[in-house]
Amino acid sequence: MILDEACVVAPKPGVRLRFDPVRGRHVLLAPERVLFPCPTTVEILERIPPGGTTIARLVDGLAQEYDAARETIAEDVLALLGQLAKDRLIRVEREDRDVDAAA
Numbered sequence: 001m002i003l004d005e006a007c008v009v010a011p012k013p014g015v016r017l018r019f020d021p022v023r024g025r026h027v028l029l030a031p032e033r034v035l036f037p038c039p040t041t042v043e044i045l046e047r048i049p050p051g052g053t054t055i056a057r058l059v060d061g062l063a064q065e066y067d068a069a070r071e072t073i074a075e076d077v078l079a080l081l082g083q084l085a086k087d088r089l090i091r092v093e094r095e096d097r098d099v100d101a102a103a
Helices: 039-046 055-066 070-086
Strands: 008-011 016-020 025-030 033-035 090-094
Touching: 008 055, 016 039, 025 039, 039 055, 039 070, 055 070, 070 090
Parallel strands: none
Antiparallel strands: 008 090, 016 025, 025 033
16 A cells, blocks of 8 residues: 555554553554554654544644654554555545555
8 A cells, every 4th residue: 555645544444553561561452453553653643633634644743742853653564554554454545545455
């Protein structure tokens, strides 16, 4: 699946990021799965509201907060979100067209 910054990403139904106090870390809960995301993944997932946001908005926020090169942030965010979409953990849409349907 090819993503670009105009894509809108949102969690898939049933997918939730939670902090597990027993494990002392975040877990990504999905139907019949529990994943243990790295801190970078947690940082990105925490910025995605239930209704979704554009990848450009995520990249802009991260680049501004971390005072980092926007191009570097964009490359990393697109790679991570591409993998999450491939794993069916996020929904991806573009201009009223569901990108998941094209995959």
